[in-house]
Structure formats: C-alpha cells, structure tokens
Amino acid sequence: MKLKDKTVIITGSGSGLGEQIAYRVANEGGKVVLVARTEKELRKVKDKIIKSKGAVEYFICDIRDIDQIKKTVNKIINKFSKIDILINNAGIWTDEELEKIDPDRRREAFETNSLGNINFTYEVLPYFKGRNKGYVFNIISTAGASDTPSGNNIFWKTYGATKWAMTGFTKALNDELKDTKIKVTSFHPGGFDSMLYEKAKRPNPHNQPWMMKTVDIAEIVLFILTRPDDVLIEKMIVSKK
Numbered sequence: 001m002k003l004k005d006k007t008v009i010i011t012g013s014g015s016g017l018g019e020q021i022a023y024r025v026a027n028e029g030g031k032v033v034l035v036a037r038t039e040k041e042l043r044k045v046k047d048k049i050i051k052s053k054g055a056v057e058y059f060i061c062d063i064r065d066i067d068q069i070k071k072t073v074n075k076i077i078n079k080f081s082k083i084d085i086l087i088n089n090a091g092i093w094t095d096e097e098l099e100k101i102d103p104d105r106r107r108e109a110f111e112t113n114s115l116g117n118i119n120f121t122y123e124v125l126p127y128f129k130g131r132n133k134g135y136v137f138n139i140i141s142t143a144g145a146s147d148t149p150s151g152n153n154i155f156w157k158t159y160g161a162t163k164w165a166m167t168g169f170t171k172a173l174n175d176e177l178k179d180t181k182i183k184v185t186s187f188h189p190g191g192f193d194s195m196l197y198e199k200a201k202r203p204n205p206h207n208q209p210w211m212m213k214t215v216d217i218a219e220i221v222l223f224i225l226t227r228p229d230d231v232l233i234e235k236m237i238v239s240k241k
C-alpha cells in the first residue's frame with residue numbers, strides 16, 4: 001500500500017496509459033481522481049476500481065478550457081481536502097507537420113498537449129505550495145526528448161512541438177520550485193498500445209511491432225511515483241528494445 005490515502009489526479013484516465021495507472025494507484029491504496037471528457041469511459045474505469053474495493057471519483061473536464069479546470073480542481077479539493085500527486089497525462093495524437101496542419105487541429109494539439117497540462121498544473125500548484133509538498137508528474141513522450149533514437153522526423157512535427165513545450169515547461173517548473181519540497185518529473189515513453197492513434201483515426205492503430213505494452217509503462221510510472229519523498233527521478237526515457 002505504497003500510496004495509501006494519497007489523492008492522485010490523473011488527467012486523460014478514461015483509456016490507455018492513464019487508465020492503467022489508475023488501476024495501479026488504486027491497488028496501492030491511493031484515492032484515484034479520474035479526469036477526461038468522455039463520461040462513458042470514466043464510468044467504466046471507476047466501476048472497475050470500485051469492484052476491486054478501491055477509492056475513486058471521476059470529473060468530466062476538457063483541459064483546453066481553463067474555467068473547467070478551475071471548477072474541477074475546486075470540486076476535487078471539496079471532496080478530497082488535499083491533493084498529493086498530479087499526473088498530467090491527457091493528450092492527443094497528430095502526425096501532420098506544423099506548416100501543413102489544419103489550424104484548428106494545430107490549436108487543439110497545443111491546447112491539449114501543452115497549454116491544458118500547464119494550466120492544470122498552475123491550478124493545483126497553490127495547494128502544493130501551501131503544504132510545501134506534492135508531485136507534478138508530466139507524461140510527455142520520446143517526441144519531447146533529445147537523447148532518443150533517431151530514425152523518424154516526428155520530433156519536428158506538430159505532436160513533437162507540443163511535447164517539447166512540455167519538456168521546456170517541466171524544466172522551468174523544476175527551477176521555479178527548486179527551494180521547495182515539491183517534486184516534478186518529465187517522463188518520456190516511446191510508442192505503446194492505447195487509444196491514442198485510434199482516436200486520431202490513424203490506420204493500424206493497435207498491435208504494431210514498435211509498440212510497448214501499456215501495462216509495462218504504467219508499472220514504471222508507479223515505480224517512480226513511489227520513491228521516497230527526498231528522492232527525485234527528474235527525467236526518464238523508456239523505449240522499445
């Protein structure tokens with residue numbers, strides 16, 4: 001029970017990695033706070049956690065809308081009194097190049113993958129600062145890391161740009177919080193099997209040879225989250241062998 005009574009917000013937890021992290025957090029005794037837009041998916045994850053006697057609640061929130069984020073964080077505080085961990089995981093896929101992409105999709109990608117996560121963090125941060133304790137865990141991608149295998153040009157496309165924004169933000173946030181006990185991690189997984197590519201209507205969205213198992217990635221996230229308070233894993237890159 002390594003997360004006993006910890007309140008853990010997981011954005012984008014109706015499917016994929018966020019869903020798998022939610023089950024592991026619940027198994028470790030954490031109070032799971034699910035956040036996404038699709039109620040049907042959130043309810044399914046909540047029901048599964050309740051069946052296994054875990055503590056969970058969901059909140060429907062589009063992280064592109066700062067007013068929805070503010071209301072959601074207020075509701076979470078009212079229900080759980082405190083927040084211990086924020087996992088910024090919500091994201092969408094796009095493989096178009098910045099110059100070629102439909103401007104609406106470009107905006108959607110940045111407003112979700114970058115600005116939405118940044119805004120969520122700044123709504124939660126006052127609660128962390130008030131206790132001088134807390135953990136911001138940013139799920140980014142190898143597309144937002146320099147020291148990864150080369151071989152494709154994803155890093156220079158829209159998705160890569162949105163993820164690099166998060167890499168820069170994570171670094172800036174770590175500097176901003178250097179004299180506090182609040183931890184910040186940037187987590188950079190390579191491809192894994194989730195709903196990411198299906199939701200973006202990409203061909204062959206599952207079971208590709210380059211994909212890792214989502215449960216394996218969730219296991220690593222749990223390992224990092226459950227280190228002692230004075231041990232920080234600042235950055236981790238995980239790729240398919």
Ligand SMILES: NC(=O)c1ccc[n+]([C@@H]2O[C@H](COP(=O)([O-])OP(=O)(O)OC[C@H]3O[C@@H](n4cnc5c(N)ncnc54)[C@H](OP(=O)(O)O)[C@@H]3O)[C@@H](O)[C@H]2O)c1
Nearest residue numbers: 012014016017037038062063090091141191192194195196
């Ligand atoms: N799969 C990969 O190969 C891979 C590799 C590296 C990094 N990642 C990153 O891992 C994270 C999790 O993705 P995944 O692969 O697990 O994909 P996924 O199964 O599609 O999960 C993404 C989650 O984000 C939510 N979401 C999307 N837009 C949102 C919004 N505006 N507001 C709130 N929630 C929103 C989705 O739910 P709703 O649509 O219902 O809101 C869903 O729950 C993403 O940041 C992704 O970029 C994925």
